Amino acid sequence: xxxxxxxxxxxxxxxxxxxxxxxxxxxxxxxxxxxxxxxxFDNAIEARDIRVAAVELRNAMQTAEASERGFVITGNEIxxxxxxxxxxxxxxxxxxxxxxxxSYLDSKPTLERLSAIIAAKFGELDxxxxxxxxxxxxxxxAIFRTNKGKALTDEANVFFSGIIVKADNRLTSGVVEQRAxxxxxxxxxxxxxxxIIAVVGGAAYGAARYTRELRDTHDEVNALNDKLxxxxxxxxxxLAKERDRAEVLLSEVNHRVxxxxxxxSSLVKLQAKAVGDLASKEALxxxxxxxxxxxxxxxxxxxxxxxxxxxxxxxxTGLLDHLQTSMRSQVHGVSLSYxxxxxxLETDISINLxxxxxxxxxxxxxxAYPDGVGEIRVRLSRLPGGQADLVVExxxxxxxxxxxxxxxxxxxxxxxAMCISLGAKLDYRDIQPGTAAHLxxxxxxxxxxxx
Numbered sequence: 001x002x003x004x005x006x007x008x009x010x011x012x013x014x015x016x017x018x019x020x021x022x023x024x025x026x027x028x029x030x031x032x033x034x035x036x037x038x039x040x041f042d043n044a045i046e047a048r049d050i051r052v053a054a055v056e057l058r059n060a061m062q063t064a065e066a067s068e069r070g071f072v073i074t075g076n077e078i079x080x081x082x083x084x085x086x087x088x089x090x091x092x093x094x095x096x097x098x099x100x101x102x103s104y105l106d107s108k109p110t111l112e113r114l115s116a117i118i119a120a121k122f123g124e125l126d127x128x129x130x131x132x133x134x135x136x137x138x139x140x141x142a143i144f145r146t147n148k149g150k151a152l153t154d155e156a157n158v159f160f161s162g163i164i165v166k167a168d169n170r171l172t173s174g175v176v177e178q179r180a181x182x183x184x185x186x187x188x189x190x191x192x193x194x195x196i197i198a199v200v201g202g203a204a205y206g207a208a209r210y211t212r213e214l215r216d217t218h219d220e221v222n223a224l225n226d227k228l229x230x231x232x233x234x235x236x237x238x239l240a241k242e243r244d245r246a247e248v249l250l251s252e253v254n255h256r257v258x259x260x261x262x263x264x265s266s267l268v269k270l271q272a273k274a275v276g277d278l279a280s281k282e283a284l285x286x287x288x289x290x291x292x293x294x295x296x297x298x299x300x301x302x303x304x305x306x307x308x309x310x311x312x313x314x315x316x317t318g319l320l321d322h323l324q325t326s327m328r329s330q331v332h333g334v335s336l337s338y339x340x341x342x343x344x345l346e347t348d349i350s351i352n353l354x355x356x357x358x359x360x361x362x363x364x365x366x367x368a369y370p371d372g373v374g375e376i377r378v379r380l381s382r383l384p385g386g387q388a389d390l391v392v393e394x395x396x397x398x399x400x401x402x403x404x405x406x407x408x409x410x411x412x413x414x415x416x417a418m419c420i421s422l423g424a425k426l427d428y429r430d431i432q433p434g435t436a437a438h439l440x441x442x443x444x445x446x447x448x449x450x451x
Contacts, residue, residue, distance in 0.1 A: 008213075012206040019199035022192040029188045033181050040174045047174075050100045051167040057093035058160045060086045061121060061153070068125045072132050072140060080129065087122055094118055097163070114159045121152045214239070290414070293319055293354035310350040312380060313342040319354055320361065320378060327365040334369055336361065338378040343388055345443055352418040353390065353441070356426075359411045359418075360392040360437050368396030368434065386444040393436035399428055 064086035070079030094115060101107040124143065131140045143149075218232045275284060296319055317340060324336040345353065357378065364376045379391040419426050424441040 008206045008210050012203050015199045015202040015206070019196050022195035022199070026189055026192040029185060033185055036181055037178065040178055043174055044171055046100060047167040047170040050097065051164050053093045053096040053100060054160050054163040054167070057090055057097065057118075058157065060090035060093060061118070061156060064090065064122065064125060065149075065153070068129055072128055075132060083125075083129075090118060090122070101163070110159060110162070114156065117152050117156045117159070121149065121156065124149050124152070290355055290358055292322055293358045294351050296322075296354065309344045309346055311342060312345050312350065312353070313340050315350060315354065316340050316357060316378075316380060319357060323358060323361050323365075327362065331365045331369075331372060333371075333373040334365055334376060335374075336365075336376045336378070338380075340378070340380045341382050341388075343380065343382060343443055346445055349422060349441070349446075352421045356415055356418045356422075356439060357390070357392070359415050363411060364392060364394045364396070368394040370397060382443070383440065386442060387440055388443050390439040390441070391436055393431060393434060395431075395434040398430055398433060399435045 063082050067079055067081070067083040067086065071077065071083075098111050098115070101111060128140050128143060131137075131143075214236070218236070221232055222229055296315060317338070320336060320338050327334070327336075361376060361378065368374060368376065374394060374396055376392070376394050379389075379393075381389050381391075383389050415426060419439065422439075422441045424439055427438045427440075429436045429438060
């Protein structure tokens with residue numbers, strides 16, 4: 001009997017040790033993949049900035065050249081309006097490229113040549129503008145016939161394309177790595193889960209065998225000596241207490257595991273608090289609102305019996321209440337009202353719609369009322385033919401036609417991307433006073449397409 005108990009204890013201890021090792025392997029893998037994800041995020045941000053700088057530099061050159069050509073052809077100074085702005089923008093974006101491309105190997109010769117091309121190109125543009133002002137058209141024509149300007153532009157475009165391709169390749173390689181890391185996480189989690197299940201089964205088997213042997217021993221002791229009955233009862237009571245204590249310990253372990261998983265989500269918020277720059281804090285706050293708009297869908301799904309659709313009435317109400325609370329801490333005097341009809345929508349469409357609502361409402365809070373007093377209204381109504389109309393309107397300063405996007409412009413690009421995913425187009429209407437943003441989208445389920 002003693003030898004059998006010792007074997008069971010050893011078996012159970014070994015099983016628990018293996019289970020703990022499997023759990024630590026899963027936690028370590030999650031931590032390592034989290035570090036790799038952060039590194040990929042930093043690289044992706046840098047590659048995006050490089051691509052944006054290259055594209056903006058190319059656009060600035062094209063704008064400056066178009067402005068110069070318009071002035072040379074017509075002699076009208078109005079064509080030179082964008083010229084100085086484009087020139088200054090080109091210099092700024094060139095400096096940004098010189099800073100960002102330091103992490104790329106063999107980037108120095110490229111930067112030196114591209115800088116020389118930009119300087120030569122703008123030197124030629126300045127020269128032709130000066131000649132036009134002096135009415136020396138013949139000299140301008142002679143410069144054009146050399147085709148030097150076209151050659152500089154073509155060579156610059158080659159460099160721009162190379163820089164953009166390198167940035168895209170960097171993003172692509174990061175995506176491939178993240179997919180591989182995700183596969184590793186699934187594999188480790190599957191193996192760890194299998195090991196933990198095996199450990200639980202082994203522990204259950206050991207406990208069952210141990211209980212059975214105790215019961216047999218109890219019967220044997222009762223048959224041999226009634227005096228031992230009290231001792232066996234006491235031992236049984238002690239075992240019951242130990243079992244209850246083990247159940248409490250298991251509950252505590254489960255609680256700590258849940259807290260550890262929640263900690264992973266809290267790291268993003270801690271990172272935002274650690275940033276000192278105000279612009280970075282605002283950008284991270286906007287990012288958190290976008291993340292909330294996405295996470296709120298999943299929270300609704302977790303508490304819903306249907307995981308394929310979302311009730312927009314509940315979802316958008318919770319989202320708008322969150323945005324109102326969040327923005328009131330930054331913008332005082334602006335109120336938010338809404339009227340949402342109950343509509344069921346697919347999960348991915350609901351996520352896209354939630355991001356659009358977040359961006360439109362946030363922009364209205366920040367820019368519609370410079371004096372800080374006004375109202376923002378949100379309406380969602382059903383239309384005939386399986387469509388719905390989302391309206392975000394204000395009575396503020398309005399949106400000038402052709403005016404550039406305020407802020408960084410990231411929100412506008414996000415809205416455009418989400419509208420493309422929805423298969424819809426955002427329509428800004430001047431309601432005097434204020435602006436109304438209309439988005440008409442389909443509420444019909446999308447058919448799955450063959451891959």
